[in-house]
Amino acid sequence: MSPLAHWCHRHRLAVVLVWVGLLLALGAGVGAAGSAFGNGSTSQDTDSARATALLQRASDSAAGKSGRVVWQADGGKVTEPAAERTMSGVLERVSAAPGVATVTGPYTATGAAQVSEDGTTAYATVAFDQDVTDAQIDHVERLATAAESNGLHIALNGQAFTANPEPNAVADAMGIVLAFAVLLFVFRAVWVAVLPIVTAVVGVGTSAVAVMLLSHVITLSDTTLTLGSLIGLGVGIDYALFIVNRHRANLMAGMGVAESTAKALNTSGRAVVFAGLTVVVALLGMLTLNIGIINGMAIGAAVTVALTVLAAITLLPALLGMIGPRVLGRAERRALAAPGGGPRSEDGVWARWARRVQDRPKALGLLALTVLAALALPTLTLRLGASDDGNLPTSSTNRQAYDMIADGFGPGFNGPLVLAVQAPTPADRAAQAKLVTALGKVDGVARAVAAPMKEGQTVGVISVVPTTSPQSAATSELIGHLREDVIPQAEQGTSLKVYVGGTTASNDDFASVLMSKLPLFVLVIAALGFLLLTVAFRSLLIPAVGAVLNLLSIGVAFGAIVMVFQYGFGASLLGLGAAGPIESFVPILVVGIMFGLSMDYQVFLVSRMREEWARTGDSHRAVRVGQAETGKVIAVAAAIMFCVFGSFVFGGMRVISEFGVSLAVAVALDSLLIRMVVVPALMHLCGHANWWLPRRLDKALPHVSVEGPSEESAPPRHPVREPQPAGLTD
Incomplete structure (x- = not known):
């Protein structure tokens, strides 16, 4: 990684221009070709799929979209002359509108069943031509609702009139603003707040236009862009932050900008690449399920993560070279320039917490596990399904039509x-x-x-x-x-x-198929995590603990969406509509995403521990120092992800809100309880067993240095007896 960092530093202007050119070129391609998003088939070998295929083969022609116009008379009946005259005129104008094939109303001999038994509710079915445009459907909506009055309430629903929420740019902006505020508050340096965000935005922006072009080649869901932004902004800012934080520490140790950038990329940069690779592998692992809508989302998200990693290891070093020592705050630059300036032993909050975990690993570890298990408990009642108009906020016309139909004709x-x-x-x-x-x-x-x-x-x-x-x-x-x-x-x-x-x-049927595949998929993901961590850290115990705790993180994520979306706790306060089943494909994607994010924090935490273990051979010191030195940046990274994921809860798309709630809660608890309490507590209890690996397995596994080259090529044969220090660094 050092040669790459040196090259990007020397050619920093060229690197920036290449990224700008790439973004402009892909944007021009989208401007010329547009996008071709569409929901892929979710059908499997099921009874409902066979029913659909049979009806399609027997159909004389493919039908266009259709929808319902539903109306309700307040304090009267829809069959009264005034109401009938008004709605008959509306339906005549709708039937004459461009793009409309047929209108089947209730005021005919064959439409009597379209009036409720109590006479207060009626509906008409509007069938559109196959080549109907969105503008024509919008025109029909205006015609249908024009007669709305105090005594007559009109609402629309059905396939044609279902409004698909567009990606909410406000949610993206809110997440970015909150992330900037967190970085500025913690590090008190403007460039520390700006660089990770710029890097992430460039990576996500480039991936967005790339995914738009990719939609012409493969079927990608219309939620792919929003999901990609949700994941890309979170991991992109975090990846850049880990590198910037290591770069700042190197500068405070007296290194020059070029040397510091190279070392930051050769240590934290390696961890970023490995962490990003685990996320990509987890996402692409969903392709084994062979379900169209999930395949598209997984590929789109994987492309986004890959490009954010690429931006972090190329664009960021170039920007660091341009900024120079200004990545440090003014107070830090003054301290560095003063006689005797440089690194100082710190005894801050994370150092004190690391010592407390070392002193009481059993009590703190057990308490954290109890809290996590309680939060994951609602997962046992998880029920998959599909949201519909009944889950929309009551202000939506689709929800109003749904409720009127349910009241008049039955749910x-x-x-x-x-x-x-x-x-x-x-x-x-x-x-x-x-x-x-x-x-x-x-x-x-x-x-x-x-x-x-x-x-x-x-x-x-x-x-x-x-x-x-x-x-x-x-x-x-x-x-x-x-x-x-x-x-x-x-x-x-x-x-x-x-x-x-x-x-x-x-x-x-779709929910049943996914529910049957979910346990196996979770086990495969856990096994994959175990293998990757074994290769990375030359240990069996650390990967085993990591795999089990990753499952616990996933359980917490599931528990959060069950409580909010299935049980409805807090849903009304968040404007998320009525309670209902969880969208069928959400748990599968949450498993892949949360696995990758949990692995990220595990890699950043344990790689620093192993670096100290390789230097001293003292397991307790390695765990404590690794926790103390990464605690702050992991907490900040988690706070940023919480802000980014949380901002998408208010984007207006129920599916994306489910991702936002589950990932925001799980990431926060994963970083603060699992990585900062449970993992170090268990490692203190296990001691040198943390780093044990059979010799034969050690020879068989490929050697991958996640933490970069250390001062010692291998841990000493005997542990170094450490005096009781005042701080955490020698």
């Missing part, structure tokens, strides 16, 4: 089950009719209706409306009951084939 009307029926013979069609009758008598079914089949048609559709909402656990149980008990009885003795599909069933 299950917002997510009916669609049964695809393959009935090639008259006997099969007779069995289908019996099935419809049987479905109507099933507990949990509000009604079951079969669509009329045309002459010669062999594929039919049965609509089943549950009595419970799409997100209810009872609806999931109903789906299982239909598949396991009711439908097999109807199929028995015939060639009839029935598959339960529709959005509600598809979401339920």
Whole structure:
């Protein structure tokens, strides 16, 4: 790493210009080609996927988007002349609007079922052409809501009228401002606050335009950019901070700028590369799940992390060369220039805390583990699903339409089950009719209706409306009951084939598939962490402890989203809408991301410990010094991540808010309790066993120096007996 640092320092202007040129070139490419984001298929080999495929094959033509216009009469009925006259005029104008294929309203002989039994609620279905534009849909929305009055409330929902929140630039800006404030408050030096943020923003900005271009090559979700910004800003600022902090320590030790930059990159820079590599590997490990929407998010996030690491080890050394000694505060520069200036023994808060952990490892370690276990406990009740309009804030028109439909027609009307029926013979069609009758008598079914089949048609559709909402656990149980008990009885003795599909069933199947893969994925990630740490630190105990504690961090992350989003604690205060199941793919991504972030802190902490162990051979001193010297920067890094992740909670996207809450809470507790209490406490208790590795395994494993070259090539054979020092450094 030293040659790279020296080259970037000597050619600092060229390095900066290359990064600026790269950003401009990629931006020009996006300006010319745009982006092509789209949600990849989430279907697996499931019953709902087979239902969808059957209906698509039987369909004469692909349908465009559709949505509902829902209205409710306050203090009256929607069938009263005034309300009917008003809404009939609205629907006529909507049907004549460009891009609209058909409008099916309630004021016809065939639309009587579109009025609720109490007559207070009605809806119309609007079907659009396949090539409808967003502008045309917006025009229809304005036409539909123009008749809103004191006595008539109108709201919209459905696929066509669902507003997909755009990435919130305010959330990015708020996270950056908070990170700057934290850095400035802690280090009291403007350039220390500016450099990590500039490096991270350049890395994230470059990756954003690169991901936009990549969306033309592979399918990337429309949330990929926001998720990439969330991760990239957090790790980018942290990675740059670790290097800048080591550079500042080197300058205070009397090194020149060039020498200090090279040594910082050769020590902390190595740890940054290794930590970034673990995050990328963890993210790309999700590709083994072979699920389209997760593949795209994982690739986009991995590209972002890789480019932020590249910026930290190339752009940052160039900027450090330009800034020179001004990376130190004025007081630090005056102290360095004064006679006898230079490094001083410190006995600050982190040094005192490190000694306290060494003195009472059992009590403090047990207390921290108890707190973490309690916070992770809600994970046992984790329920996966998919958010819908019912989870939106009550101010949303989609949520209002959802509530009106639920009040007027029942909660299950917002997510009916669609049964695809393959009935090639008259006997099969007779069995289908019996099935419809049987479905109507099933507990949990509000009604079951079969669509009329045309002459010669062999594929039919049965609509089943549950009595419970799409997100209810009872609806999931109903789906299982239909598949396991009711439908097999109807199929028995015939060639009839029935598959339960529709959005509600598809979401339920997707959640089941991911839930079944989650335990194995967690174990694979833990094993991967164990292997990487074994190679990095030539130890078996440290990787084993790290793998177990990484799982605990993931449990804390899950516990946080369960409490806020599934149970609804604090959700209203944060403006996050109603409680509901956790988005199915969120836990998988949280596992990969949190694994990488936990590994980051473990690498930065233990690499400094091993550096001291290699120098002195005293395990207790190595643990204490490593904790004391990295405690401040790890705490600051965690505070920055907490600010960045926390700012995304208010971005308006439920999925991103789930990531923000889980990662913010988990990172804060991981750094303060696990890395600053549990890890050093366990290492003090284990002593020299921390660094034990069988000789045969030591020879078989590749040698990777994470902490960089030390003053000693290997730890002394016998531990150095250390006198009781006043500070922490010799």
